[in-house]
Amino acid sequence: MLFDSHCHFTDPGFDGCRDQLAEEISAAGLRIVDIGTDLKTSQAAARAAEDFGFCFAAVGWHPSEVDRLTEELLAETLDLCKDPRVVAIGEIGLDYHWDDAPSRELQQHWFRRQLQEAALLGMPVCIHSRDADGDTLQILKEEVFQKRGSAAGRTRVLMHCFSGSAELARQYVKLGAKISIAGPVTYKNARRNVEVAEALDLKDLLIETDSPYLAPVPMRGKQNRPPYVRYVAEKIAEIKGITYEEVAAATFENACSFYGIDNGGQL
Numbered sequence: 001m002l003f004d005s006h007c008h009f010t011d012p013g014f015d016g017c018r019d020q021l022a023e024e025i026s027a028a029g030l031r032i033v034d035i036g037t038d039l040k041t042s043q044a045a046a047r048a049a050e051d052f053g054f055c056f057a058a059v060g061w062h063p064s065e066v067d068r069l070t071e072e073l074l075a076e077t078l079d080l081c082k083d084p085r086v087v088a089i090g091e092i093g094l095d096y097h098w099d100d101a102p103s104r105e106l107q108q109h110w111f112r113r114q115l116q117e118a119a120l121l122g123m124p125v126c127i128h129s130r131d132a133d134g135d136t137l138q139i140l141k142e143e144v145f146q147k148r149g150s151a152a153g154r155t156r157v158l159m160h161c162f163s164g165s166a167e168l169a170r171q172y173v174k175l176g177a178k179i180s181i182a183g184p185v186t187y188k189n190a191r192r193n194v195e196v197a198e199a200l201d202l203k204d205l206l207i208e209t210d211s212p213y214l215a216p217v218p219m220r221g222k223q224n225r226p227p228y229v230r231y232v233a234e235k236i237a238e239i240k241g242i243t244y245e246e247v248a249a250a251t252f253e254n255a256c257s258f259y260g261i262d263n264g265g266q267l
């Protein structure tokens, strides 16, 4: 069995083919977490988790969306956590890649606020970080890693679609975080991602598609789908010189324990 730790199953990109995709996911014995990026997508993710036994949900506000965020909207979003199939807060973090993105100050404010709320709720967090390595690490240190011993310090942290260096990955693992590897590890120019997979112990790795984006080779250029997470597992097996089955089993177990899902992939 495989666990796609981060995808956007309710993304409009799957409209019209979602039922067929659900059948494929079920047939493959796959488990997925559908990740929210604002209130609407968080509600859709929570609904999908109700409707499909293979699906769990994460709710939260992506850094590119936070110019619309208010305390009221955040409270409404986090209210979804009352549902036991909502298993994490995410995706939250910092994205400095886009020129028209919300200001860095605003992104940092809402990143901190969501980390603080996750700690109060005792929920794990899925972190999005793009072109913001230093600030993401600093804020996670201040809000989580340096608070070990208090409730905030117990927050489980997953670095989604990790694109940093092997050294940074090691640093995160040392601080207690897990690293999730996505389709780009299969790309020809993905030296850094390959080094991350090489450097880390299997017990610290999760796998994901981030679908419908970032399709892995040999599907690169097509729309990505959760079942393609197997190409990520195959690549990690090749990099580490171990079997596909070992990678599948370990990453499945790691995802279940990160999200607090019992090992059959059920709650």
Ligand SMILES: [Zn+2]
Binding pocket: 006, 007, 008, 035, 091, 210
């Ligand atoms: Zn995502």
